Amino acid sequence: MSAKKTTVSTDKDWWRGAVIYQIYPRSFQDSTGDGSGDLNGITGRLEHAASLGVDAIWLSPFFKSPMADMGYDVSDYCDVDPIFGTLGDFDALVDKAHRLGLKVIIDQVISHTSDQHPWFKESRTSRDNPKADWYVWADPKPDGTAPNNWLSIFGGPGWEWDGVRRQYYMHNFLTSQPDLNFHNPEVQDAVLDTVKFWLERGVDGFRLDTVNFYFHDKHLRDNPPLDGSLKGGTADAPDTNPYGMQHHLYDKTQPENVAFLKRLRSLLDKYEARATVGEVGDGYRSLSTVAAYTTGNDKLNMCYTFDLLSPNFTADHIRNCVTAVETQCVDGWICWAFSNHDVMRHASRFTAEGDDPARIAKLALTVLSTLRGSICLYQGEELGLFEADLAFEDLRDPYGIRFWPAFKGRDGCRTPMVWDAGMPFAGFSTVKPWLPVPPAHAAVAIDRQDKQAGSVLSHYRQMLKLRKAHGALVDGDIAFLATNQDLLAFTRTKGEDTFLFVFNLTREPVQFAVPSGLDGISAFAVPGFNPDFDGKVVSLAGMDAFCGKL
Known part of the structure; x- marks a missing residue:
């Protein structure tokens, strides 16, 4: 499984039609024997990513964090959490990736921070401290209830009371993930400084988490209910979650976001061959939001949505999604994916009783790699991994724990990579991992498929080679x-x-x-x-x- 050493492309449009391989660091490779993946583990396995024929890797968060939401609650944007390693380990990873011809994209989670971030700790001390307006604070209604009806995606109100300030603060996710106030120019400057920090370390791009959540309505108007006429596209949340019952007009996707994205693009344009891909979770508006954020060549390079991350693997659905992008985006660009760390693995979503799971996995990749746009692959899909069925006591995802058993959360797609079927825990770790390794996953480990003609892994390599060989497919x-x-x-x-x-x-x-x-x-x-x-x-x-x- 060797990969030819090369140099990373300096083409400023390298991202257009690129194949990006998402790595979930906690679940890729444990190099320290603590049951959790880390940066050195990723570095040691980069040849695998290169052997697939991808152009870039995307690393989910590895920053300092209390890990209440598995790293999407950042307490220091400019350092590595010790469970993943050090800044030196990150530099070594980037260096090796570049020597293998791989670009490195990192997650940038700037719509919110952890409540343990120094910015929030200062902000909550009073109403007149230097960072008092760095987060979204609001007075209660006269009866003491929250300022409006906004909800958290992770359940319950989108507001949490703070007894010191005697105000509510906004949180789109966990109560420990307060939302930054992007209406404050100082906040924009501060987050752009964190972006610059990683640009200077040599990263090639950013996956922007919840990119349409940065701004909120200044007037804090209530969201109206979602009526039947607005159905279509993807839901904002599972139907077990009342978040999906609102038309999210005011808590996200505000017009001010466009100007900030131009500021971000202006910063990246000062560096050679850097790119952005935004995550747009916006229900029926998702593709029009992609158009607004990517057209004009002065904002994001590309976005991805949840439209193809649904159970709907039909000709009609795929054609409608692609046609909408082609019609609305004009000079914009899309990044398609069937799986990622937030949704059930597509091998499970697309497979019906009586199907050959390996054939479904191959067919899905063939469809994805022939669509117009860039594509993103999620670690393990190249093995045909399906969703792991975990017991409640094994769950680590706060989303799944909150809505169990109606919704089991995202841990089922985050279980460890399987490298060697004959090794303990399939070669991921020498000790019990943070999430279980299903025996059926171990049975299709990389060592079983690596030299096997007709395997899912072999199909991925051949199909991506075919795509790269023909500009019409790129x-x-x-x-x-x-x-x-x-x-x-x-x-x-x-x-x-x-x-x-x-x-x-x-x-x-x-x-x-x-x-x-x-x-x-x-x-x-x-x-x-x-x-x-x-x-x-x-x-x-x-x-x-x-x-x-x-």
């Missing part, structure tokens, strides 16, 4: 073909190259007649799929794929 145009069947059919074109892709995402066999405008197309091998083609008609089995090339 950043070429996309055009959907009309069909009277439940098929996903489109062309990708760049220059003289045109590819035709046809996906049957149903369980029934179908036929597809090649349109007259594509006369002369010939079958082009896609790893793992070999439908019948007589030059005019493609015969696809259930959950099948075809590729043709002019």
Whole structure:
């Protein structure tokens, strides 16, 4: 599993069509024997990421934190939490990644901090200290209740009472994750300084957590209920969570955010070949928000949404999402993903009774890697890992603990990577890990699949190699073909190259007649799929794929 050493690209548009591999540090590799993954563990396994053929790695948070929300509650933006290592370990990781030709993207969690951050500790001491207005504080209503009806995604009101200031502070997530007040220019300056800190250390980009949550409505107006006419797209929360019952007009996605994103872009443009990808969680508005944040070449380079992170693996849904982006974003850019650390693994979401799970995993990657946009892969999906079914006593995710048993949270997709089926805990650690390693995961470990022809891992490597070899698949145009069947059919074109892709995402066999405008197309091998083609008609089995090339 060796990877050729190279140098990292200095092309300023390297991110356009890039393949990004997300690493969840706590669950990637334990190098210290404490049951938790760390930076040195990642460094020791970077050859695996490089062997896949990805362009960049994205590291979920490793900053100093009380870990109430697994690092998304930052207490120091400019240091590494000891459980992950040191700044020196991070520098070594970046150096090795660059030598392997991998860009390094890090999570930047700036919509909120931990309540243990020095900024918040000072802010809560009084109403007139230098940082008094660095967080979102508000007086109670005359009856003592919260200032408005805003809710926390993690359950309950979006406000917490502080007895010292005798005010409420806003928190979109845990009560220990107070929201920063981006209406204060000093706050913007401070968070941009933390971005600069990591730019100076050589990071190549930032994944911006909850990028549409930075600003709130200054007038603290109540959110209206979400009525039936606004349904569509992705939900803001599982239907077990009342957060999804509101139309979030005022607690996020405020117009002032655009100007801040321009400030952020201006900073990054002072450095060579740096990029941003924003996480947009905005329900039915998500794709229009992506358009607002990425068009004009003066804000974010790209965004991703939760639209394809749903259970809906159908031709209609994928076509509608991509068409919406192509229509609304104009000169903007999208990053597509089927899995990440916040949702059930797609091998579980997309697999029905009677399916071959490995075939579903291969088909999903084939679809994803042929769409127009950049793509993000989540550690373990290249093995076809499915969602781990954990007992309540094993949970560490506050979201799952709060809504158990109706919603089991996110721990099921965060279990450790499996490297060696014959080793204790599949080679992740020498001691009991922070989350269990399911025996069924260990059975499909990397050592089992690495040299196995036809494995999911082999398919990922071959498909990403195919994508990188053809510019039409990296950043070429996309055009959907009309069909009277439940098929996903489109062309990708760049220059003289045109590819035709046809996906049957149903369980029934179908036929597809090649349109007259594509006369002369010939079958082009896609790893793992070999439908019948007589030059005019493609015969696809259930959950099948075809590729043709002019």
